[in-house]
Amino acid sequence: MISLKINGIPVEAPEGTTVLRAAEQAGIEIPTLCDHRDLTPYGGCRLCVVDVKGWRFPMASCTLPVAPDMEVTTESPALVESRRTILELILSNYYDAGYEDSLGETQLMRWAKRYGVDPAKVMLKKPRFAVNSDPNPFIWVDMNKCILCTRCIRACAEIQGRFVWSLVERGFDTRVVAGADTDMLDARCESCGACVAYCPTGALNNKMSLSLGLPDKVVTTTCTYCGVGCQLDLNVKDGHVVRVTSNPNAPVNGMHLCVKGRYGYDFIHHAERLTKPLVRQYLLEGTPRPKGRGEWVEVDWDTALDIAARKLAGTRDAYGADSVGVLASAKCLNEENYLMNKFARQVIGTNNIDHCARL
């Protein structure tokens, strides 16, 4: 462990820890844009500069490893001035076309507000790039809001392992592009949305959620697709799932999700959802079953459940318990599968229960 002082507070951190992380552990917040704990430190935005005793100029705390007896100051009038300059420079090359982005306050805007920089005053007067410049159905690309923090590039490389994004040109002309300056899918994007999750400005955003507004609640749950068991946050507004966001505390996946987990949720509110019990007309009329089983009729729950119960009980009584088969579901809860098992074995009296584990 290395001992150092941050704002006069003694801090202990393992060797190799950056000053930014060490400060975070000590409860001291240092503003940053390009840094993210999941990603390799970059040192690009320079917002996180701190004064270190013995150094003439401030140092980027996101890349500076802790050293014994280091004395760090994270905020001072000079540092405030520096941060303000950085934010002014960043925003001087930023353009907000004014559309609804449903992101609330982005990290960039949060720091701008904190340091008293008015984006409207300093930002560009006209766009440098087309708004919505990529046809990807899930990912909204508006490079006018890009601040070249490269979090998208690192997220794609270091989390998804796909290397879709990269920097092209250099200096002031530097841009983030997909592949060899093509569209995302052509650059072999898998639409996992990691780049969106890590973007601090809204340059990358969820296309499906763009104009749906801010959620009124966020519920952490487990994904319904594969067996990996990712956790994610369902963002709900007025009883609708409007967006899926990463939950950094998800034990299996952290911030990461795949295309289905992050963007495969619109089936939930799909118009074809079954919302009323249905029985075949012949069952209501007590007539023999016609070929093709006949028409569906919407009924109330009691009617449907009674009919189903009588048919299943009747079959069991007439042909024996093993004439009934029960198929549970690998999509459903443990609790529901347990009940299906109990249903087959206790209520019907058969071991004819299975699910699609094999398929």
Added chain:
Amino acid sequence: MKITRSMVLVSSDPLSLQRGSLEIYRRFQEKLESYQLAEEVALSTITDVGNTEASPVVVIYPEAVIYGPVQPENVDRLVSEHLYKGHIVEEMLVPKRHLPSRMAWLQSRKGSLPAQQRILLARVGKIDPENIEDYILHDGYQALAKALSKMTPQQVIEEISKSGLQGRGGAGFPTGRKWSFVASAPGNKRYVICNADESEPGTFKDRVLLESDPHAILEAMIIAGYAIHAQEGYIYIRGEYELSQKRFLKAIEQAHEYGFLGKNILGSNFDFEVHLHSGAGAYVCGEETALIESIEGKRGEPRSRPPYPTTHGLWGQPTLVNNVETLANVPPILLHGAEWYRRFGTPSSPGTKVFTILGNVNATGVIEAPMGITLREVINIYAQGMKNGAAFKLAQTGGSSGSLIPASLQDTPLDFDSPRKAGVSLGSGALLICDDNTCVVDLVKVLLRFFRFESCGKCTPCRIGTQRCYETIRAITEGGGQLSDLDGLLRLAEQMERLSNCGLGQTAAVPIRDMLKHFRTEVEAHIRLGICPTGICRMVPEDETAELIENQMV
């Protein structure tokens, strides 16, 4: 380059002027003419002498003697005795007790000026650079042989440390100390990298060394490898330097044939290989960590430091990065010893420095002079004065990362310490001498355009700051400047210097700062009066503006 034999400097500080130094200067002109010495003796003034009872003084090179107080009637005797016959006029020398510290350094010049001191350029033009035998005949590989047979790696480092050699890339870090850092850093492998990505505008000394004496650099790399326990070295040569690359490759090949490279060099059990890596057109790769990134097949974006390459360099291993000129000092130091080396230059900056002289002067080119030389000396002795007799206005040192030195500071010695104190930077050794037809705003605009073009784009202050500074200065040259811009520029420049990730962004601020410090009136004239005093700036928008931003417009 034609070199003048002697130089006379007449003090022209206010006190001297008051005591009639102008008349002394005039008398010298007259007498040199009449003795037909004007061709071989340079005459100039010196301002930075400090107040002394001995004013006015006259300094004569190469003997570096200081006469004073000198009266106009003494001039005839100084010319006839000293300059014509070669006898120092002892009784007219300034008494030691009257020599202020501001002048004492001039004495260290004794015997060293105006003739060039050739340590690094000793073989340039004298040997066939593609012939290793020619090199060997001229002391080649003797330093290596000495190191491998008579010295431990530790002793090699000690000798370099004792010599006081400082890195010639610009920062002036003590070379011996760097070597010992790398030698003692933990790692599986170590690397030597020779930084030959010479891209500072106006600097081509490395090219001259590589093209004319490639084996000297190669020998130094091998010695460095031995000293720091490395088995592999890279030389990163600028992509545009095709001839340098060709000759260096040939040198590597020949060194292999002669057993100076490869396994068990000279029977010492020491193995060393050198790879040549070509740059591909990026100034920023002259920054050592960007250079390492570039070798690793990445964009040349400088890393954050610490950690430094000495511990985390190429492929994450301890790496010694030295500039070509720095390495060129190594073989002579080992061969002749640190004591010998310390005879050149100043006590705090020993050795010689290779300068490239450019701009509005009569002679441009490469020179090698002791550390501590002054700009005035350079202009008058080596550059043979200003072209067309125009007045010297300013010099820009060290390529684009250097500073602007106004005429008033031309007596500041160019070494690693003095310029820092005076706020000027030695940098890479390029000296762009500008006459009074140069518009400082136009010049700084060109410098900022360069930084904007060469910024890697990684960090905010440099990427956007260079652009904004460029835009502001350009607006001034196009008649669109505001007085308030100047404070904004200064503030931005200061923040760029504080916040940038590497030297590029930091030094981009220097010309702005220097311009506003030394030439503010001229800048303000553009804004207040709407005119360019030198008539260079057109004061109307130019189409170039559109060109520079066209590629990011929708």
Added chain:
Amino acid sequence: MAGLATAFGSGAMTNPMEDVVQHARAMLIIGSNTTEQHPVFGTKIRQAVLKRGVKLVVADPRRIDITEYATLHLRHKPGTDIPLINGLMNIILANGWQDDEFIANRTEGFDELKAVIEEYPPEKVAEITGVPVEKLRQAAEILALNKPMAVMWAMGITQHIVGVRNVMDLANLQMLLGNLGVSGGGVNPLRGQNNVQGACDMGALPDVYPGYQKVNTETAIQKFEAAWGAKMSEHFGMTVTEMIPEIESGKIKALYILGEDPVMSDPNSSHIRHCLEICDFILLQEIFPSETSRYADVLLPGVSFAEKTGTFTNTERRIQMVRQAIPPLGEARQDWRIISELAQRILAFGSRQVNANAPFAQWNYRDTAQIMDEIAALTPSYAGVSHARLEAGEQLHWPVKDANHPGTPILHVGQFTRGKGKFTPIEHIPPQEMPDDDYPMLLNTGRVLYHWHGGEMTRRATGLMQVYGQALVEINPDDAERLGLNGNKRVRVSSRRGSIEAEAWVTERVPPGMVFANFHFPEASANELTIAALDPVSKIPEYKICAVRVEAIRG
């Protein structure tokens, strides 16, 4: 599952994904298209390769995405997993790379294994599998000399008539190398569905009660009869792949299906349709109308995962909360409530004798937390699981032996569930249906990144459909040329059981002679073609191999 149970006494993934990703020095992925089917785990494997330099061997007939990160790709012929694994073991033994200490202390049956392995010399294996001897040697060296090594597989191993044998052979390999019970090693079947592990754990299987308590053992029968207050059936029930065909024989008269779509997911769809068509009564509880709902008599609207609270158990036995975010749509009801209400009604009709005083006879649950308490009471491996612990943030991998037990991230540390690990010699058996003159090509089936299973959910996701909007049949460029596709993209793929038409994707992903189709789209589902040949133990169908004919559609 069954294969691992034989070898070790427990059939689940032995090591958590993160453990494999952080600690394995080598990995063997066989029969798993990890980056498309378990994408987040797939990306973690990529990162292990990129950041830690893990040596990755992928054995797969297709050039799937993860092969781009593989140190070595073994492109063995479909259905030759056993000779491949045996061949690797042969090389390992020949070089003395086996873990003798582990074999001696923790396993039994080594000599029998050895005798069979000796029958698989590299040259012979190369002949059978099509993998060159040199590559076999390289693979064996990588896998044996970089310890710990983890094996991962999925349906590519199990969906064969020799699925169980394949699994047992992989268990043999890992016991031979001593890669069990250690961090970064293990045998790791990746479960396909989000809660396949949980459904199995919960006894949604014909042979076991919750927690894999065998239905034909006296203690289990007594336990559940006492708990539920009813007489239990004492023989194994039918699997899904048996139940539906048994409709035809009249053994099965009624089905109660919760959230499944057998028409899409079961082999030989046309036969499935026929069986469902004639079934006396089908109760389907679903969220969408499906291919199967055409054959239902009663259709009850359940809810999606966003509308329910409870637990899923992931592939690494980690039990996690699912939380309700929105109210059920329309009149749709929580599935647990529907099952309970149905059970209560059937019991009320009275022909089944249930002792209402038995501790868990009742169906009047307040919520799923209460159901979990019942599960915990009856399931030893879930004994310590409760919603309260999960909500408190505890990370529980079963077995969780009691309320204070921290769970078991790595299985078989120190000892196997069954005591000693058992080597079972495995011989090669060729697939049921191989290409012949009439059906000259081999069909491999599976899923793609952008869709899920029968496609009921993903076909209703607009963006996913934009990226992958129709069934594509992967076909090698050589075959495409031979078939005269000439840029014409539609193909007809036929087997002895049916035929589909779809667009061809001409790609090197599949080797010549093979086509690959998915079962996400009803209009061109691979399961119209697949064969209902089952593994004799697991009853898993041989989805991965059947013979087909491919023709270009003119016009």
Added chain:
Amino acid sequence: MKDQSTKDLPIAAIVEAAIEKHGTNYDAFIPILLEVNKAVGYIPLHALKEIRLRVRAPEDGIFVNEGRLYSLSSFYHMLSTKPRGRHVVIFCESAPCHVVGGRQVWQALKENLGLKAGETSEDGKWSLVTTSCLGTCGVGPVVVVDDEIYGNVTPEQVPEILARYE
């Protein structure tokens, strides 16, 4: 991007030869790109693919895709991602050339070629690009056409220099 101009060039062979010379390790990426640029005049997209196919080697821990190679190509100014004219006129716009008359030479170049910085003429004959210092400042202003360096150039000499090229 149109790659028509390179249709007849044996890109694969060029890449192969470059790899022969520089290997496939990470430190070979930029040298390989330089060789391609030299042989083709720029770096066509399919050259990136050729390089990726030959260089990528998971077994040796070498991972690369076209995006990374493109990113490199656009960073280094000796590499071009766009086709260039048959003759490339390079003008040094650094301060040393500037103060000795460079700006007038630049004007003359633009006027004579009818091009701005970074442009290629419609007939594919000329490309005009600027560069930072070429290290030949001793003879500034400097203009380079293809591989030939012209020093001490005056605006009057510009038409004469350009006329030498077909």
